[in-house]
Amino acid sequence: MAQPLPAAALDQLFRSARTPNDWTDEPVAEETLRALYDLYKWGPTSANSSPARFVWVRSAEGKSTLASLAMEGNRPKILAAPVTVIIGHDLDFPDTMPKLFPARGEMMRQWFRHPGVAEITAVRNGSLQGAYLIIAARALGLDCGPMSGFDNAAVDKAFFAGTKIQSNFICSLGHGKPESIFPRNPRLAFEEAGRFA
C-alpha cells in the first residue's frame, strides 16, 4: 500500500505552488520538455484515448504569433516565458485507438466515432491531460502559468490548420518571478464544494 508523499512534495505540487505573472530569463531545456511529456503521458484517460495534442511554442516567431492572438493582459506573459504550450484535443483521436488500445482498438475506434462521443471525450480527457501536464511540470520543478484568455478559433487556424485539433488552453512554463505572484485567493470549504451520499 502506497504511503503519502512527504509534506514538502505535497507543498511543491499543490500547497505552495503558485501561478506567476512574469518570468525569469532562465531557459527550459528541450530535454526537460521531453522528460515532462514522458511523465504526464502516463496519466489516465478514457480507454487510454489520450486525445490531447501539444504545440510547444518557444521560437520568437511562434511566441509573437501566439501573443498576438491572446488577450492583452496575457501577451507579455507569453513573450516573457521561455515556452508556452498550447494544449489542444484531436477530434480525430478515435483513429489512434488501434495503436493506443491494441486489445480492443477497432471496437473502441467505432465506439468513439458515435455522434457526439468524440467531442465530449476529447474535451474532458484533453483537459485532464492538461492538468497532468501542470502538476507534472511542478513535480519537475517548473512553474506554470495556465491561461484561457485567447482567441481559440484564431489559434486553431494559426497552429492546427488542416487538422481536427481544437485548442483548449495554453500554459507558460519556466521559472516565475516570485514578486509577480498575486496574493492567494480563498477556496471553497469542503461542504461548499460537495457532500457525502
Next chain:
Amino acid sequence: MAQPLPAAALDQLFRSARTPNDWTDEPVAEETLRALYDLYKWGPTSANSSPARFVWVRSAEGKSTLASLAMEGNRPKILAAPVTVIIGHDLDFPDTMPKLFPARGEMMRQWFRHPGVAEITAVRNGSLQGAYLIIAARALGLDCGPMSGFDNAAVDKAFFAGTKIQSNFICSLGHGKPESIFPRNPRLAFEEAGRFA
C-alpha cells in the same frame, strides 16, 4: 528554484500508478477525503473559479443508486470500492466569484455570465479539478479508478436535482487489488502528440 521530486515520488504519481479494476476492503477514512480535498483545492483554475462540485458516494444506498446508472462493466467496481466520487461542475459557478476572487468578484461574475462562457469554463476547469483530485489522491497513497461509462443525465437527476450542476466523470478511490490491473497500454511518442513552434 524548485528541484524535481525524487524518482519514487514521480513513480507514485505517474510512472508506476495504475488503474485497478477491483478493490480491497481497506476503508478510506473521512479525514482522508477531507485531507484530499484540502490538497487538490489549491490546483489552478481560470480566475480561481473552481467550478467543480463533488458527491462522495460511500453509503450502501448511494453506491447502489450510482451503480444502477453505470455501464454494466463499471457496476461491480462502484459497489466494491469504499468510495466513488462524482465530479460535476456547477453552471451557476459565476455567483461564487465575489467569494473566490474578492478583488474583482463582481466583474468576474459578469464576465462568466456572458453567453456560452460559463459552460466551456465549467467543463474545462471542472475537468482540470478532476485531474488534480486523481493526482492528489495518488500523492496521498490512494488508488484511483476514473470512469465515464454511466448515464450522465440520470446521475444528474439522482444526485444534483434542483441545481445547475452537471456530472462530468466518476472516480473510485481506495486500495486496488494488484491482480485486477490490466497490462499497460502504450502512449503516443512525443512527436506523435505534438511539435515545437
